[in-house]
Amino acid sequence: MLNPLLKHFARIWRQHFALQMTTVIVLSGTFSVIGISFLIHQNLTKVLTQWGNSISMSVFLDDEFNNSDKLISKIKKSEGVASFEYVSKEKASQLFKDQVESYIPDLVFDSEFKNPLPASYEIKFDRNWSKEKYNEVVRFAKELMDFKGVEEVSYGQNWVENYAAVVDKFNHSSGLLIFVLLTGSLFVVGNSIRNSISQRRDEIEILELIGSTKWSIRIPYIFEGFVLGFIASLISIIVTYLVFNWQLSVIESGVGIVGGQYHLSFLSFKTQFIIVLLGSIFGVVGAYFCVTKLSTGWTAHQAES
Amino acid sequence: MIDFSHVYKTYPGPVQALSNVNLKIQKGEFIFLTGPSGSGKTTLFKVLSAYLKPSSGRIIVSGYDLNKIKEFEVPYFRRKIGVVYQDFKLLKDRSVFENIALPLEIRGDKTSYVQARTSDILEQVGLYFKKNQLPQQLSGGEQQRVAIARALVHQPGILIADEPTGNLDPDLSEEIMDLLDKVNAQGTTVFCATHDHELVKRRAKKVLTIQSGVIMEKVNA
Numbered sequence: 001m002l003n004p005l006l007k008h009f010a011r012i013w014r015q016h017f018a019l020q021m022t023t024v025i026v027l028s029g030t031f032s033v034i035g036i037s038f039l040i041h042q043n044l045t046k047v048l049t050q051w052g053n054s055i056s057m058s059v060f061l062d063d064e065f066n067n068s069d070k071l072i073s074k075i076k077k078s079e080g081v082a083s084f085e086y087v088s089k090e091k092a093s094q095l096f097k098d099q100v101e102s103y104i105p106d107l108v109f110d111s112e113f114k115n116p117l118p119a120s121y122e123i124k125f126d127r128n129w130s131k132e133k134y135n136e137v138v139r140f141a142k143e144l145m146d147f148k149g150v151e152e153v154s155y156g157q158n159w160v161e162n163y164a165a166v167v168d169k170f171n172h173s174s175g176l177l178i179f180v181l182l183t184g185s186l187f188v189v190g191n192s193i194r195n196s197i198s199q200r201r202d203e204i205e206i207l208e209l210i211g212s213t214k215w216s217i218r219i220p221y222i223f224e225g226f227v228l229g230f231i232a233s234l235i236s237i238i239v240t241y242l243v244f245n246w247q248l249s250v251i252e253s254g255v256g257i258v259g260g261q262y263h264l265s266f267l268s269f270k271t272q273f274i275i276v277l278l279g280s281i282f283g284v285v286g287a288y289f290c291v292t293k294l295s296t297g298w299t300a301h302q303a304e305s
Numbered sequence: 306m307i308d309f310s311h312v313y314k315t316y317p318g319p320v321q322a323l324s325n326v327n328l329k330i331q332k333g334e335f336i337f338l339t340g341p342s343g344s345g346k347t348t349l350f351k352v353l354s355a356y357l358k359p360s361s362g363r364i365i366v367s368g369y370d371l372n373k374i375k376e377f378e379v380p381y382f383r384r385k386i387g388v389v390y391q392d393f394k395l396l397k398d399r400s401v402f403e404n405i406a407l408p409l410e411i412r413g414d415k416t417s418y419v420q421a422r423t424s425d426i427l428e429q430v431g432l433y434f435k436k437n438q439l440p441q442q443l444s445g446g447e448q449q450r451v452a453i454a455r456a457l458v459h460q461p462g463i464l465i466a467d468e469p470t471g472n473l474d475p476d477l478s479e480e481i482m483d484l485l486d487k488v489n490a491q492g493t494t495v496f497c498a499t500h501d502h503e504l505v506k507r508r509a510k511k512v513l514t515i516q517s518g519v520i521m522e523k524v525n526a
Contacts, residue, residue, distance in 0.1 A: 202394075209394065
């Protein structure tokens with residue numbers, strides 16, 4: 001079964017090398033853009049997940065706070081809390097002085113320094129990032145804010161919300177881009193197959209006249225679409241990898257501004273498999289649309305009349 | 306084996322290509338169809354090989370009613386007949402062997418059988434030594450022999466030959482006719498269109514004449 005298909009494909013490549021090559025290049029470019037979009041999506045999401053893994057919350061208390069038993073009980077009962085710690089005004093002051101010591105050495109020994117820092121509870125969570133879990137954190141923060149004596153609850157919400165909004169926007173726009181590119185790839189494959197068909201019209205007619213069935217004529221062209229999509233998507237993985245390696249240091253230094261602990265990674269095996277699968281499927285579908293009206297058993301008559 | 310009953314074929318125009326054709330051909334017969342250019346020979350053969358649908362009438366060939374034949378049945382019907390065309394209709398990018406083996410491969414025969422049967426028919430038409438050549442490397446007569454070999458390799462009951470000597474010189478024409486005689490002697494029904502009257506006269510065969518789409522006379526030569 002495979003041998004005649006491969007022979008057909010080899011014949012097409014020999015006879016229409018330039019056209020086939022152009023198709024592979026255009027498809028590879030298309031799938032490379034899709035691969036890079038997947039790559040950016042994967043790493044943006046990874047940053048969010050890594051943030052989710054290290055998420056912590058500061059519950060700042062005012063000076064009159066005297067509700068610690070109820071607050072501790074609430075924190076303990078909350079799902080996903082890994083640990084929490086009380087930081088008194090004095091400890092907060094000391095931590096602050098330790099952090100700024102190298103910039104303002106005099107501050108450490110300034111006896112007139114009035115401590116403006118509030119006492120707080122520092123809460124660490126053990127949850128992995130997801131939008132639903134982030135919403136739980138937001139809800140939990142609101143509940144804590146309702147406690148009398150709680151001045152502010154901080155968990156880097158502005159940064160995360162802005163970042164999550166960027167990720168959301170990217171996901172939507174890249175989804176649209178991928179849709180457009182995949183639709184375009186159907187036309188690219190279709191155009192190549194249409195060309196193959198029109199250049200082999202005589203052969204198709206002869207095959208019909210000696211008793212080929214509809215599908216035995218169509219399948220080689222569908223296989224051709226499959227191979228074009230498969231090869232192009234494999235090449236796109238290589239191109240995406242080269243682009244990733246080339247830009248890695250630049251991107252990591254950029255991401256490092258946001259948080260140095262984040263490390264970018266290449267597409268997972270699963271994603272690579274999905275890209276190759278998408279390429280192959282769209283190759284098949286693009287070719288299928290071209291061949292559905294190719295052979296009706298009476299095409300020889302239609303070609304003549 | 307072949308039964309035409311009140312068959313008409315009209316092309317847009319309208320042009321009446323076949324008009325009330327009634328025809329019966331029995332198994333094992335060799336029949337010539339003669340007539341001038343444009344008389345309807347080719348149309349008759351195209352209808353007979355399910356290349357064209359008749360406008361009306363009934364055509365039974367090898368058990369298939371060609372006026373009612375379903376689209377998916379056409380390939381299976383075509384496997385029951387062998388057709389030789391004036392312009393050979395060989396695949397230019399495949400060797401002589403590959404061209405002849407096609408009907409067997411299409412039918413899904415085993416590779417070993419395809420090899421053996423194709424080699425056998427190549428021997429019969431005297432082209433075994435040219436099996437790896439491309440059609441354009443052969444003479445016209447050799448190409449026609451390849452076309453005949455391809456039409457016969459799957460052992461059809463009927464061989465339809467549309468002007469098989471139309472592009473050949475007299476010597477090659479005789480050679481092709483000898484080959485068709487040989488095929489007929491092996492039991493295959495042969496229906497051969499030609500406008501070469503001399504060639505027909507030299508063969509003692511049943512002859513049908515067609516003119517303006519009408520079968521004019523039936524002569525037993």
